Structure formats: C-alpha cells, structure tokens
Amino acid sequence: MGKHQHVPSNAALVARLTPPLQRYNRIGNPLVLASPFIADEYLSDASGFHGSASQLFRPANVDEVHEIVKAAVDSKTPLTLSGGRTGLTGGCVPRDGWILSLDRMNQLSLEPAVAHAGAGVLLHEIHREAATTGQFLGPDPTETWASVGGAINCNASGSRSFRYGALRRHILGLEIVLMDGRVLHVRRGDKVDFPVTPVPLPATTKHSAGYYLRPDLDWIDLIASSEGTLGIVTRADLQLLPAPAALLAGLVFFPSDALALRAVRAWRPVAGLRMIEYVDKPSLELIHARYPDIPADAEAAVLIEQECEASDDAADEWLARLEEHGALETSWFGAGARDRERFRVFRHALPEEVHRIVRGRGLQTIGSDFAVPIAHNETMLAFYREQCEQHFHGNYVIFGHIGDAHVHVNLLPLNKAHAQTGRDLMVTFAKRAVELGGTVGAEHGLGKRKAHLLPLLYSAEQIEAMRAVKRRLDPEWLLGRGTLFPAI
Numbered sequence: 001m002g003k004h005q006h007v008p009s010n011a012a013l014v015a016r017l018t019p020p021l022q023r024y025n026r027i028g029n030p031l032v033l034a035s036p037f038i039a040d041e042y043l044s045d046a047s048g049f050h051g052s053a054s055q056l057f058r059p060a061n062v063d064e065v066h067e068i069v070k071a072a073v074d075s076k077t078p079l080t081l082s083g084g085r086t087g088l089t090g091g092c093v094p095r096d097g098w099i100l101s102l103d104r105m106n107q108l109s110l111e112p113a114v115a116h117a118g119a120g121v122l123l124h125e126i127h128r129e130a131a132t133t134g135q136f137l138g139p140d141p142t143e144t145w146a147s148v149g150g151a152i153n154c155n156a157s158g159s160r161s162f163r164y165g166a167l168r169r170h171i172l173g174l175e176i177v178l179m180d181g182r183v184l185h186v187r188r189g190d191k192v193d194f195p196v197t198p199v200p201l202p203a204t205t206k207h208s209a210g211y212y213l214r215p216d217l218d219w220i221d222l223i224a225s226s227e228g229t230l231g232i233v234t235r236a237d238l239q240l241l242p243a244p245a246a247l248l249a250g251l252v253f254f255p256s257d258a259l260a261l262r263a264v265r266a267w268r269p270v271a272g273l274r275m276i277e278y279v280d281k282p283s284l285e286l287i288h289a290r291y292p293d294i295p296a297d298a299e300a301a302v303l304i305e306q307e308c309e310a311s312d313d314a315a316d317e318w319l320a321r322l323e324e325h326g327a328l329e330t331s332w333f334g335a336g337a338r339d340r341e342r343f344r345v346f347r348h349a350l351p352e353e354v355h356r357i358v359r360g361r362g363l364q365t366i367g368s369d370f371a372v373p374i375a376h377n378e379t380m381l382a383f384y385r386e387q388c389e390q391h392f393h394g395n396y397v398i399f400g401h402i403g404d405a406h407v408h409v410n411l412l413p414l415n416k417a418h419a420q421t422g423r424d425l426m427v428t429f430a431k432r433a434v435e436l437g438g439t440v441g442a443e444h445g446l447g448k449r450k451a452h453l454l455p456l457l458y459s460a461e462q463i464e465a466m467r468a469v470k471r472r473l474d475p476e477w478l479l480g481r482g483t484l485f486p487a488i
C-alpha cells in the first residue's frame with residue numbers, strides 16, 4: 001500500500017455501504033489502472049489522469065453519505081467525490097484517501113418545469129425522460145454520461161450555452177451534505193451564512209474557474225463550480241423548459257475559414273438560435289473516415305440549432321443565408337430528432353476521436369477550455385492557430401462553442417516530450433486569454449490538472465478569499481484535496 005498506509009481502512013463501513021461493483025462499458029473511459037482495492041475505472045477520469053485510493057464508498061442515500069463524511073472527518077481521511085468520471089481535469093481522481101461515488105444515488109422524477117434528480121443521475125437520463133414529457137433541460141454538455149452532481153460542480157455547459165448559458169442558472173434547489181455534518185436543503189436565493197470577500201468575474205459568457213464569490217452570495221452559486229471541494233451534492237432540482245414548437249438543425253460547410261467566421265459574426269442575432277459550434281479543417285480531416293460524405297472542398301464547418309415556430313419557414317430563411325455567406329451547397333439540414341441526434345453524434349465524434357488517439361499513445365489529453373469576451377473571439381482564434389501551426393503542425397484540432405468565444409484546442413502530442421511542449425503551450429494560451437479579459441476555465445473546471453492556471457487569473461489575495469471559504473466549510477481540508485488549490 002506504500003505511502004497510503006496511514007489511511008484507516010474502515011472495512012465494516014465499506015462492507016455495508018459498497019455493494020459488489022458493476023463494470024461499465026463506458027465511452028472514452030477505458031479501464032486502465034490495476035488496483036488491488038478498487039475497480040480501476042474509479043481511479044481515473046476521461047482525460048486519462050490516474051490516482052490511487054484506499055477505499056471506495058457507493059452510498060445509496062443521504063444518511064449513508066452523512067455516515068461516510070462523519071467517518072472521514074473523525075479519521076481525518078481525504079475524501080474525493082466521484083460522479084460520471086467524464087471530467088477532463090482530474091477533479092474526481094483521488095490522490096489518496098477514500099472515494100465517495102454518488103453513482104447509486106440515481107433516482108429521477110419529473111413534474112412540470114422541474115426534474116428532481118439524485119446526484120448520480122446521468123444527463124442522458126434527464127434528456128430522455130424530459131423529452132417524454134415535452135420538456136428539456138437548457139444546457140447540453142456534449143458528454144451525456146456526465147452526472148448531475150459532477151455537472152453542477154463543474155458548472156458544465158456545452159453547445160446550447162449560446163442561448164441557455166451554463167448549468168448554474170438552471171439549478172432551482174440543492175441538497176448538500178457539509179463536512180460539519182449539516183444536511184442543507186437550499187433554494188435559489190438562500191444566502192450563505194458567513195461573510196465572503198467578493199472576487200471579480202471575467203467578462204465572458206461562461207466561467208468555471210475558482211469559487212463564484214459575488215456580493216450577497218447564495219448557496220447554489222457557491223456550490224456550482226466548486227468542483228467537489230466544499231460539500232457533497234446529493235440531490236438537485238433542475239429547471240425544465242417546454243420543448244419549442246419546432247427545431248431546425250444544420251451542419252454548414254464552408255470553402256474557407258474566413259467565410260465560416262464571417263457567418264458566425266452575422267448569424268449571432270438570428271432569432272431562436274441556441275447553438276453555434278465551429279469545426280476547423282483539421283477536425284474535419286480527423287473524422288473523415290467516419291464521415292466520408294464531408295464535402296472534399298470543405299475548409300470549416302458551423303453547426304447550428306434554431307428554435308422556431310415552423311421548420312419549413314426557418315429552412316427557407318437559411319437557404320438565403322447560406323447563399324449570402326458562400327456556404328457549400330452540400331450543407332446538411334434536418335428538422336427531426338433523428339437529424340439532431342446525427343449532428344450531435346458528429347460533434348461528439350471530435351472529442352471522442354481525440355481522446356482515443358491521445359490515450360492510445362499512452363498520454364493524457366491536452367485540451368484548452370479558455371473563453372474570451374465575444375469581441376476578442378477571432379483574435380484568440382488567430383493566436384491559437386498561429387501557435388499550433390508553429391508547435392503542433394498536423395497534430396492539433398480546434399472545434400467548439402464559438403458562439404461563446406470558447407473553442408477547444410485539442411493537441412495530439414506524439415510522445416512525452418511533445419506533450420510537455422503542449423502543456424507549456426496551454427499556459428501560453430491561458431495567459432493570452434487572461435490578457436484579453438477571458439477565463440482560464442470556461443466549463444470543465446480546473447481540477448488537479450489545471451489548478452496551476454488559477455493564479456494566472458486571480459491575485460494571491462483573491463485566491464486567499466477562496467481559500468478562506470474552503471477553510472470555513474472544510475477546516476481539515478479533506479474534500480477534493482489537490483483540486484483547485486494544488487498545495488495545502
């Protein structure tokens with residue numbers, strides 16, 4: 001057991017609260033680490049970051065969570081919270097101590113305008129159930145195997161954030177277990193019961209790096225994006241919206257990158273538009289084998305989704321727009337759920353393929369999650385392109401949420417030394433994003449892998465304001481150790 005020998009085993013608690021494990025066949029999360037104690041998949045996340053732990057708990061209800069928390073506090077054992085483990089920053093990966101997985105807390109019930117979800121419910125389960133009642137959850141992170149607890153704690157967003165923003169604003173209520181033993185039931189507007197020193201927010205439409213310390217802070221805002229370092233979310237009430245009358249989805253191919261960017265600028269004000277996603281040429285090449293019908297002369301693509309009254313009328317308007325913006329005639333449009341799903345799978349194929357290649361080389365993923373103010377969208381994109389061409393020519397792709405000036409640069413390093421160049425490049429990107437008024441983490445959080453970026457955005461005093469909140473709620477610093485704040 002090596003350096004983890006000091007961690008108490010608490011075998012009786014484990015035997016009672018952790019029934020035999022099922023194995024999951026999960027996309028993008030191969031089983032990689034052998035451990036004599038814990039099923040491997042609980043020791044890594046989708047980025048390939050690995051850790052170790054002495055025990056795994058899988059409680060089925062809030063009383064059992066409470067019991068585990070008490071045992072951890074009594075024995076001063078670090079506790080790492082685990083959701084769907086689709087995270088890309090190592091937040092759910094333990095450095096040592098115990099893992100508390102919420103995956104058995106998966107009860108879901110719906111009523112008009114609200115989903116009551118256990119923390120372990122997966123996003124695709126909410127989407128499916130909501131659709132049967134003519135409703136939907138606004139935000140749509142492309143990885144739908146993420147859990148409610150994990151998505152809330154990363155303030156996840158994804159492609160529909162152009163219209164619906166991040167998950168934070170769709171949370172109506174939370175059940176949270178705190179390290180002092182309290183079980184809070186908070187609603188939107190319930191203020192925290194201690195003073196906080198506010199820190200500024202970047203002028204971006206998305207932000208998920210560090211605690212959201214605003215004046216007159218409420219619990220929901222504090223917990224959303226706290227990355228499992230302040231409390232354990234056991235249940236959430238999430239706002240559901242009525243499904244729109246009609247939806248039109250399109251995958252528009254362009255003969256040049258410049259035309260694609262001009263279209264993005266022009267289409268922002270289109271009424272009902274809820275998604276504008278960008279796909280660059282290297283990305284199209286990456287998935288060409290899976291999608292041989294991508295037009296050969298396509299240099300970039302833009303995915304759109306629009307809520308409308310009648311898809312036929314909306315489609316006519318798009319024909320005029322495509323012509324005006326020089327889009328290729330081979331662009332794909334569809335108004336049905338199956339078309340949307342086809343486009344979603346196309347979009348999801350990009351990160352999937354990146355992760356498959358990089359992890360297949362035995363490396364961890366290296367992807368950016370920076371957002372800048374909308375006015376600097378193209379400046380940042382040009383900087384990415386210039387730097388990637390210089391250091392990663394032929395080994396990078398850029399795609400993502402261009403509607404929010406938040407594209408992901410994904411590097412495909414060839415070996416460990418190249419990967420180090422890639423990590424350095426990410427720091428260069430982070431500095432440039434901050435210079436432009438942006439954020440170092442827009443939707444994935446910083447976890448353990450990106451915790452070193454927080455001081456690029458915030459001063460020592462501002463980080464101290466965050467640490468004061470951490471000390472207040474978790475004085476022994478047991479929860480999510482190593483996440484957000486690398487050194488304790």
Ligand SMILES: Cc1cc2nc3c(=O)[nH]c(=O)nc-3n(C[C@H](O)[C@H](O)[C@H](O)COP(=O)(O)OP(=O)(O)OC[C@H]3O[C@@H](n4cnc5c(N)ncnc54)[C@H](O)[C@@H]3O)c2cc1C
Pocket residue numbers: 028045046080081082083084085086087088090091092102119140141142143145146147148149150151152153154155156157158159227228229231232233234351352443444445447480483
């Ligand atoms: C292919 C791919 C595509 C992706 N696309 C998107 C995207 O479009 N948008 C986006 O936002 N993200 C995206 N992600 C990232 C990932 O899906 C999100 O970060 C997601 O929110 C993580 O949820 P999870 O349940 O998997 O959390 P985990 O990875 O298990 O944990 C994430 C963090 O939340 C904490 N946590 C987990 N459960 C709880 C709980 N109950 N209470 C308190 N803390 C908890 C963990 O300790 C950890 O710090 C993508 C990932 C992949 C692999």
